[in-house]
Amino acid sequence: MPETLLTLTLHLEEVLSLGGVLFAIGIYLALSKRNAIGVLMGIEIMLNAVNITLLAFSRFGESPRPLDGQVFAVFVITVAAAEAAVALALAVAIYRWRETVNIDEIDLLRW
């Protein structure tokens, strides 16, 4: 590679931090949103953050089988898709039942 003015580098720590920030945003969404679909969005963002972490370890980490991280990421995506379908079906069912998807009104099991 010829000499360039500046060589930028990317390390595992930075990618992990990105995953952490996204995970925190996801947690915030999941905990604070009133709408069940908003909560679901938070969960999806958290799963994505976890995937980023998995792929980062797979890319940078020392391992005899480095592709395992990607395999796990695919499994996570699969499970997340199933989870999204079921969760949205639940949201629709709850809406039918209670005519609301606001989670602070769906409090049958609270006390």
Add this chain to the structure above:
Amino acid sequence: MIADNGIVIAFWVLAATTVGCALMVAAVRELIQAVLFLALTFVGVAGIYIVLSADFVAVVQVLIYAGAVAVLMTFAVMLTPSADRRNSETAFQAPALVLAGMITAIIVFVAYDTDWPIADRAGFPATAASLGRAFLKPYVVPFEVASVLLMTAMIGAILLTKEEEEDEHA
């Protein structure tokens, strides 16, 4: 360590986009706009996957998340009445904010503090074929379990949303 200027710049641009869109998901007032920003977040995450040389996972991410999950969510939003389409917060907003900040701090601290076993290798070449082999040789049992899970989820979703018979005459 990746030492390629283009890839590093791409990573930071994508990271900024992704985090920005994720913040917008939390910030916008309309649920439907939040879903659209969520789709953008998914696409940004897919770009980060490509930076991490996971092309198969990236394309699957676009296909499943941006293509299917985001569409499902828009559909679910449409099914709720327009009065409930606000993207408002519960009383947990402040504690959640504190918790999120703490989690960020902890993860970043751990990420920089730990001495990770780093392998200095180039990015993977094409991953699709080796992933396929991995699914069908060492990971065949989880693979089958995942397919059973998908089937179960499908049946469950159908059952949950199925209208009961006697109501059809009402």
Add this chain to the structure above:
Amino acid sequence: MPTLGLITGYWFDIRDLSNLSRKIYELLGDAGAPDWLIWVLSALLGTLGIISFIGAVAIVNIWVERRVVGRMQSRLGPNRLGPFGLLQPVADAIKLMQKEVLQPASAPGLIFSAAPILFTVPGIALMAVLPWGRNMTLADLDVGVLYILGMSSLAALSVFMAGYSSNSKYSLFGAMRVIAMLVSYEIPIVVALLGVVLFAGTMNLQGIVLFQETYWAPMVLLQPLAFLVYFFSVSAELNRTPADIAEAESEIVGGYHTEYSGMKFGLFYAAELINAVAVSAIIATLFLGGWWMYKLDELVPGWMIYIGKIYAVYFLFVWTRGTLPRFRIDQLLNFAWKWLTPMALINVIVVAAEVLVWEESGWSAGFFVPLYIAINNLLAGALVVLFVRVLAPKFQRFPVRPRFAPEIDVPSLPAPPLMGEPRTDLPASGAYPI
């Protein structure tokens, strides 16, 4: 590949445009340009080529579609502006640019404006992975087929954005229909392409073309069922008649683009044409052999063959559009779930077994390829006949043609020449102006 003694490998050999670009890079490299500059320039050059092709396609296809459909409708089509009306698309574009861009007062502006722009993205992004010649691929993705699927599923989201943000009932109908169609038609599309990928053993588009070249058989022969399923599903996803329920003009006016005008509408219009061409290109690559055509690609530039095939498939789309009435939405969804999905699944099972036998037996391809062509074509024919027999809607309750009335039941009261006595109770007639 020095064949027939023709020059090749030189920069002026237009049979492979990558020769030209390679020459440019060599010149740049000799001039001492850094690597990253050459990378960026090569990417820009390829992108420029694709974008200019797309621009030309959007302009030319308006003319092609209008002329071809005009011919099918026993009229001339645009023929006034320029030779054969070739300048008509330019005039259309100028008219669209001049028009005022209206926006419903209650529409959320950002989503409303972003939707047409986003709608053009998937079609253009699809073009990046297409193999235009033996060495002519802008992005030689290993997961090309998956990339295609991911990109084409993105279009629905922007259509939904357009329909939702227009804040009009017709637009909302269009948006809901698009989502319902997407959820239904994504499955047969994926499963149909799975058959192709199984046979070729790769998801790389160039690899699939090379597979067809190696075994001397376009995939449409090996995979007729996948071709049929893909063609029908994709014409549903493209919103073209007989499946244009998302914009169904006679029902919901324009569907998701009812409220758009001016160049925003123009973007939808152009993107639809681009999407049609992109999908034609995918069909030409996956099923018709891409730039390969027996020995012809050694004489004629591969990209010309490819463009020819693209337009042949595009003609099929125009043909169906010019011929068939529209289905109702429940009929279309039935078609996806009850016809296309089972057919595609059966196809995948059969293909998996065939590939397994091929790989395990170790016999030559010269034996298997003709055998599988025969088997799969027979299977396709049998399945189609079976499905038509079992699942086709039955209309035998009534004959197709009307019957003739044996006798007219004439009432026995012939109307008198004057009904009743002349009336005398009318007011005196005034002075009628004559």
Add this chain to the structure above:
Amino acid sequence: MPIKTEPVEVNIGPQHPSTHGVFRMVAKIDGERIVDVRMVVGYLHRSMEKLAEERTYTQNIPFTDRMDYLAAMTGNLGYCLSVEKLAGIEVPERAQYLRVIFSELQRIASHCMATGAFINDCGAWQTPVMYCFRDREKVLDLFEMTCGARLTTNYMRIGGVAFDIPDEFLPALDKLVNDELPRAFEEYDQLLVGNEIIMMRARDVGVVSPELAINASLSGPMLRSAGIAWDIRKADPYCVYDHMKFDIPIGYNGDAYDRMVIRIEEMKQSLRIIRQAMHDLPDGPHKTDVPLALRPPPGEAYSRVESPKGELGFYVVSDGGPAPYRWHVRAPSLINLSVLREMTVGQTIADAIVTLGSIDINVGELDR
């Protein structure tokens, strides 16, 4: 537990590609299904019936052109018949044959339009309507040759027709009815009759039961599709229809598909009538002399013709003056449309559009 949804009111029209003019249909919709339909008519009301009370009998003929502008000849004919009945005017035989020829040509032109527009409503992308226009144009060419106008012909006169046919008319008509139109109808047969997609879209859509059809006083293809044999040309023959041999096609199910095939069959029967009329066309005057300011004796008359849309009736009351005292038109479009609610409730929007297209309304006649 079904999802609670509020029905949405959707205005189909007055600005809508498929309402065939400015007709408005306020549909209350639950999802894609129609719960209720309200019809709003009157956007094209031109007050013709009132205006006619200010004009002489002859001056009123152009109004009838502009009522059903797709079938001007039958409109002309119906009005002239009613005035002739009122005033007791004899019409020469040649004029009667010419009237039959032209009203049957007009039926072909109108049915072409109806069939093409109907399939357009089914969602075909303009192709059938272009084919139908091609054949309609040929008929209109003959009109132009005879009376100079293509659409609003104003050809019939009280006591005959305005002009005798020119010399080149009969050869052109011969070519049309013996060569061009039979081939075109053969094409319709192959392309439209039995077409699976059209059957899927139109069978069992917009069904009219025979009881409803009679109770609602439907007429024309709407009535005949319900299986009721009724045609004014047979039931109450006017002009020389009693000399003509032709069959009345009737349907089985009363749905939109039946109406389409009945129209196609009626066009073929019209060709039969025209051939007979051409063969029997006598010589003689084409018009009796009628005073320009005709003053029929006081009284009232109702005469009806089988227009392409159905029974087109004209009711004229005279008080002995030069203008009608009262003029009323029984417009088949309006009366056929009155069952739209019964036909569409419970169907989807797409079906409602197909149903509306199969009624073949003409807003000029609907609102007058």
